[in-house]
Amino acid sequence: MKKRVYIAGPLFCQAELDFNLKVDAFLNELGFETFLPQRDGHLLANLIVDNEPKYNAIKKIFDLDVEEIRKSDILIFIMDGRVPDEGACVELGIAFSLHKECIGLKTDSRYLMDSLDNPLILGCIKGQVAKSIPELKKFL
Numbered sequence: 001m002k003k004r005v006y007i008a009g010p011l012f013c014q015a016e017l018d019f020n021l022k023v024d025a026f027l028n029e030l031g032f033e034t035f036l037p038q039r040d041g042h043l044l045a046n047l048i049v050d051n052e053p054k055y056n057a058i059k060k061i062f063d064l065d066v067e068e069i070r071k072s073d074i075l076i077f078i079m080d081g082r083v084p085d086e087g088a089c090v091e092l093g094i095a096f097s098l099h100k101e102c103i104g105l106k107t108d109s110r111y112l113m114d115s116l117d118n119p120l121i122l123g124c125i126k127g128q129v130a131k132s133i134p135e136l137k138k139f140l
Contacts, residue, residue: 002033006069006100008092009078010085011038023076023105026133030140035068069095076136077125079106084121096124103139104129 005027010016017038024036035041041064047057069075075095077088095102104125106117116122117129130136 002031003073004033004035004071005074005076006035006072006091006095007037007076007078008085008088008095009076009105010081010088012085019080020078023078023133023136026136027076030137032074032140035072037065037068041065041068065091066094069100070098072100074101074103074140077102077104077121079104079117079121079129080108082110084118089121092121092124102126102128103136105133105136106130107132 007020007023007027009020009023011020020036020038024034024039027034042057042061044057044061047060048054052060069091072095075092077084077092092102102125104117104121106129122129128139130139
């Protein structure tokens, strides 16, 4: 049976969406099954356009993402950005609390301080941070 990977990261601009797709394609090439929220989940803007009440839309997104984290074996946490995406941080916390393997992916050169990221994030990923998509393979 294929291991399942949940890809947690920002999805608010075309560059982020394209990067997430590259991560997804790489994981698929390695033989993993993936859940990519931008493709497999609900998007708030789409639900609201379809006249879904806001609270219902939020609940649909949250419930689906939590269920998909539960079904996954591994969570890849994309850390790029001035600060990591808030939603991805919550997904990381949920995965960690469910004892899922959590791995960071950071191609960004920015750090919180002194070449270190947030200690709570580093604790969840047990210091496992790939610096490129191909480097993910050594942590998988």
